[in-house]
Amino acid sequence: MESNEILSLLAEHYKLKGSLIPLAGELDLNYKLTIDNETAFIVKISRDPETIASIAFQEALLCHLKEKEIEGEVPQLIQNLSGTYQKEVFLNGKKAILRVLQWVEGRLWSQTNPILSDLRYGLGNHLGNIAQNLQDFKHPFAQRSFEWNLSECLWVEQHLGLFTATELELVTPFITAFKTHQKTYNQLPKSIIHNDANDHNIVVSQALIQPKIIGIIDYGDACYSQTINDLAVACTYGIMDTEDPLAASLPIVKGYHQANELSETAISHLYHLIGMRLVISLTKAAINKKSHPENKYLLVSEKPAWALLHKWWKINSKRAYYSFRKACGFKAHPNLAKFEQWGKANTFSLKTLFPSQKKQDTLHLDLSVSSLWIENEAAFNDLTYFQYKIERLQEANPHKIIAGGYLEPRPLYTSEDYDIQSNEGPISRCVHLGVDFWLPSKTPVHALLDGRVVMALDRKGEKEYGGFVVLEHQIDAMHFYTLYGHLDPESIAAHKVGDALKKDSLIGLLGNKENNGNWAPHLHFQILLDLLDYTEDFPGVQTYQEQDLWADLCPDPNLLFKSEELKPKLKPTTEDIMPFRKKHLGKSLSIQYQEPLQVVRGHGAYLIDQNGQKYLDTVNNVAHVGHEHPSVVKAGQQQMAVLNTNTRYLHPNLNKAAKAIIDTLPKGLEVVHFVNSGSEANELALRMAYTVTGGKEVIASEHGYHGNTNGTIGVSSYKFNGKGGQGKPKDTHLIPMPDAFRGKYRGENTGSLYAQEVHKTIASIHEQQKTLAGFIIEPIISCGGQVPLPNNFLALAYKAVRAAGGLCISDEVQTGCGRMGTHFWGFELYGVSPDIVTIGKPLGNGHPVAAVVCTQEVAQKFANGMEFFNTFGGNPVSCAIASETLNVVKKEKLQENANQVGSYLIQALKALQKDFPILKDVRGHGLFIGIELLSDQQNPLALETSYLANRMKDLGILMSTDGPDHNVLKIKPPMVFSFSQADRLLHGLRRVLKEDFLSVPKTL
């Protein structure tokens, strides 16, 4: 009824005809008008006196911006037939103002997922641009009194009675802070601002990957106020529902500052203003709730605002201020330049700090992620051993103080206290902010400068500071602090907060392992430009993501000592490594990820990059029992230290490793040939088949991969039919990939149909008067997309091959050594036993050792007089490693773990399929799983699969894709993969699957 009336008004005043869709609006009636399904307008009917009064102002503002031709879209008013932008009309007999604006094409911020830093930067930048272009715009209406104007926010105080005591705890600090800073705030530059960049007013492009800001709509709340308030409003909405709102706000601030420069004073108000904007929203919500108690929506919509206020309140305001400064390109601390200057002009001797030490020179100790000195986690967490090594180093360098560590990313901080939740998943604090001086316990530590004690206490606990002192110093008008950690608590017990300490006086003695967090004795020395309101602690390590901020707050202590050795040691960056690799390493080597990872350390199911970023590895089935498993490493190191030679001498390791393998295999498979890689194992297996049968013809599966040697490429259709491949050799015979999900024959009972293909192939070989040598296949075809073989296929196929005189080779390079969970070997899933088994990747847990195991009969026939000699294969080091890997599988019950965690994961992934229908198939056994992504029309979704893997990397989870159509996600993590790691993987998948690029229905 109403819309008919509006349509006729539009025809009368604008000559526009089309169809109307009602839109949400607080005071105005809003409609989308579409003409011929294409051109769109927004029709606004204002009946509320308040909005009517503002219409002329909005009109002037939009016309002003139109003239400025700013980048991005600004809503355009459409002229009516009288040549004006507004028309007084009567709707339902009531006076109203009709306006028409051009539709800004796109979607709303509130409908965009994910919102990443680039988009937040774009928001800030666009808003800054608008603010910049409104600097010279004036209008009397903008000066009206307005509850949403942050500068008038104290009206909320009249409504504090609406809040509970707990709510008040969050609200009042912001009101108090606002009042405290009101004087300087009032002096901040003012201009007319948009004032309402909320998630329903920000229009984002339709691009589902890296969308851009199109524009900001709805100028109804524009007013004259402190210019910074606009940014505060945008931040408030732009960081809602984030894990770390401060981190989320920084790109918005940065983008804004690039377009409209903020002063350092303005920045100092931002934290409180964001809090205050939330307080206004929540007060409004509380008032509405009281007047409309029946409206449950009000309750739901205020929830995220309360959650944000709670998080915001917990953030230290100074820390936020320094972060904003850094985002704007200022030094995070205003005194940094002054401190650096003073540091340059004043040099301190280590003799002042440690007067008992004759030595002054330092020797750099590398404790960074890539340091070989610290060895693996088991080694560096063995603090007795760590201390022993430090002492040896001290003995070897009697004239030097072992020291270092400023801005060093370290893997040492493994307790959960160091983990934090970022907007992109868990990250850990690992960058060291001070310098460590490794000296014996009881070494006296003295004051470098006059100071006043601001903290002196015993910070008890594992990997804590122990005895801990912070001194405050004043140089001219500049205050800074020096921090001393790992002191003997007794030696500092006499210090009280406020005590003056003269230069050269004793601060305390270095603690020992027992009284300083179980660290080997050392001094952690750090400079602080601000205490950030800490009174009993101060962080000594921070995240890599915030390294630049903290480097400004905790400057390099070497500014005082100026020692060459103490200078931070630069490690090779990606930029250092790439050019050489590109030029001098094989041109067909590939690199994963657009931004390649430089991985320098592994532990369990984690890989760690040079900056200390930890990635959960769901891909690497080579690190079978966990990256750098300590007992496997030790087995290799110990044997390597004693002997490594070839198999022409007797050595018990060879027998031991062979026995360990044979013990896991069915009876009959009992002769082992050690080689160095999966390719070599398959090459040898093929040669055995040729020698034993006298034949040359080999049957293999489509999309199979068996290695990189000439012979194995010849049976790998994944390679010879792939890019750069030479096509199928004439003695290779392919059967269709036995894929019951999307292969030639589909469904449960297709094993015999695929086996028929083997029969047909044998018949064709025989027709050509040729002799079958063998049949090679993986029990679950990995490169083919983690495809398990259909029931009964392998039994029937083996029978046919054997009947034709061929040998059956099971390629267990990917699937073997317990990964299947229920069985130790993949072929056992199907109740068969091959003639030859090839083992590769997992056997050495990353060390190149592989094996071919066959029957006595095959071995006898293969031994035709030609010696099998392999320089490295079967050497005592590799054998020690292989034995220990198998031993760890047994000792740590990793096959059982693969079964339990794998079944859990498969079940949970199947449950995920219900919510995300693009996950068309979940398949696999144990910890060898594939997820196939297809559209509703069953078309492969390669881009979506790659998107998923890339976004998971952003969340700190490594995944890989495979399959002939590149649409299968592979999960084959180290076998130590735990339930909680599976949960993290599932959580990440669920989060990414909800993102727009994946959740928009795929109807290809």
Ligand SMILES: Cc1ncc(COP(=O)(O)O)c(C=O)c1O
């Ligand atoms: C099933 C299968 N067989 C053989 C190989 C070759 O092993 P390697 O790379 O150790 O030579 C691979 C390697 O990925 C494989 O996946």
